[in-house]
Amino acid sequence: MRSLDEFAGEKLAALERAQLRRTPAVTARAGIWAERDGRRFLSFSCNDYLNLSQHPEVIAAAIEATARYGVGAGASRLVTGNHPLYAELESRLARLKGSEAACVFGSGYLANTGIIPALVGPNDLILVDEFSHACIHAGARLSGAAIKLYRHADVAHAAEILAAHRAGKQRALIATDGVFSMDGDLAPLAALSALARRYDAWLLADDAHGLGVVGGGRGSSFAGGGGAQARCDVPLQMGTLSKAVGGYGGYLCASRAVIDLMRTRARTFIYSTGLPPSVIAAASAALDVIERDPAYAAEPLRKARLFARALNLPEAQSAIVPMIVGETNAALAASELLRDEGFLVVAIRPPTVPAGTARLRFAFTAQHADTDIARLADIVRMRVFRH
Numbered sequence: 001m002r003s004l005d006e007f008a009g010e011k012l013a014a015l016e017r018a019q020l021r022r023t024p025a026v027t028a029r030a031g032i033w034a035e036r037d038g039r040r041f042l043s044f045s046c047n048d049y050l051n052l053s054q055h056p057e058v059i060a061a062a063i064e065a066t067a068r069y070g071v072g073a074g075a076s077r078l079v080t081g082n083h084p085l086y087a088e089l090e091s092r093l094a095r096l097k098g099s100e101a102a103c104v105f106g107s108g109y110l111a112n113t114g115i116i117p118a119l120v121g122p123n124d125l126i127l128v129d130e131f132s133h134a135c136i137h138a139g140a141r142l143s144g145a146a147i148k149l150y151r152h153a154d155v156a157h158a159a160e161i162l163a164a165h166r167a168g169k170q171r172a173l174i175a176t177d178g179v180f181s182m183d184g185d186l187a188p189l190a191a192l193s194a195l196a197r198r199y200d201a202w203l204l205a206d207d208a209h210g211l212g213v214v215g216g217g218r219g220s221s222f223a224g225g226g227g228a229q230a231r232c233d234v235p236l237q238m239g240t241l242s243k244a245v246g247g248y249g250g251y252l253c254a255s256r257a258v259i260d261l262m263r264t265r266a267r268t269f270i271y272s273t274g275l276p277p278s279v280i281a282a283a284s285a286a287l288d289v290i291e292r293d294p295a296y297a298a299e300p301l302r303k304a305r306l307f308a309r310a311l312n313l314p315e316a317q318s319a320i321v322p323m324i325v326g327e328t329n330a331a332l333a334a335s336e337l338l339r340d341e342g343f344l345v346v347a348i349r350p351p352t353v354p355a356g357t358a359r360l361r362f363a364f365t366a367q368h369a370d371t372d373i374a375r376l377a378d379i380v381r382m383r384v385f386r387h
């Protein structure tokens with residue numbers, strides 16, 4: 001239809017002018033290497049923090065499940081798609097997170113857009129850290145609750161909002177990334193948890209970038225000091241199986257009652273097909289590696305710290321180290337420059353991050369060699385910072 005194509009064409013032209021048009025570049029991955037346009041790059045742009053997508057045990061589990069059960073789930077988990085492999089995965093997740101129960105969704109995005117509307121609605125209040133992932137914002141909008149953004153990691157601001165608005169609302173939810181995806185910092189979960197208790201609000205932490213990496217591999221709720229056995233009181237520990245776990249899928253770890261509610265009320269659980277058996281089996285095998293080898297799980301953070309130290313950046317709190325460049329064109333140029341040197345470091349630009357804070361986002365994995373990290377830091381210092 002002409003009007004439709006005109007609309008799309010005009011939108012694209014405007015995005016092009018602002019250097020915000022995106023096109024997925026064909027990229028083949030092999031471990032920490034990425035092949036693009038016939039060239040091989042050392043990738044620092046991948047969330048496979050423990051390289052488990054390539055782990056022989058994880059691959060073997062996926063192959064075995066496919067050979068035995070076939071490729072697809074066939075239906076929603078409430079119809080015929082609730083494969084027996086889910087029980088093991090969900091009990092492993094609950095054990096790792098120290099929760100009563102767990103529920104697996106199709107993806108992290110589907111998890112947040114299902115969980116949040118199942119808990120709060122039009123008479124309720126939801127507070128969201130302004131830098132939270134897009135799927136938290138999307139879940140908040142879908143819920144119909146009154147949404148209040150609080151300044152990034154600013155617990156005092158969240159407290160002001162609750163003081164002003166909690167009384168008029170039936171239920172309240174505070175939702176935040178546990179590890180912020182584009183900044184790499186940890187949410188102040190202990191303080192948020194105390195605040196939530198004071199106002200009878202429920203705290204949801206999205207641990208997409210925390211699981212397998214911080215808190216001895218157990219995630220951001222366990223990263224507040226006191227070791228991997230000391231957990232902040234976060235009743236809704238949500239996350240994804242697509243990053244350090246190496247595969248695909250989302251989850252919620254919570255009390256038995258909350259998990260049972262999700263299974264019967266979260267629309268993205270009910271109305272979306274279950275995960276392929278291979279994906280469920282692979283995630284269980286990957287969690288096995290994380291549980292039995294906390295020293296390996298500590299590696300991405302150690303590497304990120306090595307890099308940050310070499311460049312005098314603030315100490316890394318996760319596997320993600322951002323380098324804020326400012327304008328979009330400068331971030332794109334810096335990424336290009338590193339590509340010339342054989343490194344894949346993708347530029348992150350608005351609307352993923354606020355205008356004026358376009359950045360390079362370095363993601364470190366267990367298998368990056370210390371020598372390559374030192375070389376990358378040298379090149380960044382000389383060619384991006386120019387000193």
Ligand SMILES: Cc1ncc(COP(=O)(O)O)c(C=O)c1O
Pocket residue numbers: 107108109110133135177181206208209240241242248249250
């Ligand atoms: C913080 C955060 N939450 C949720 C998601 C979505 O997870 P998934 O890719 O499994 O949909 C991502 C990344 O994609 C993320 O960074």
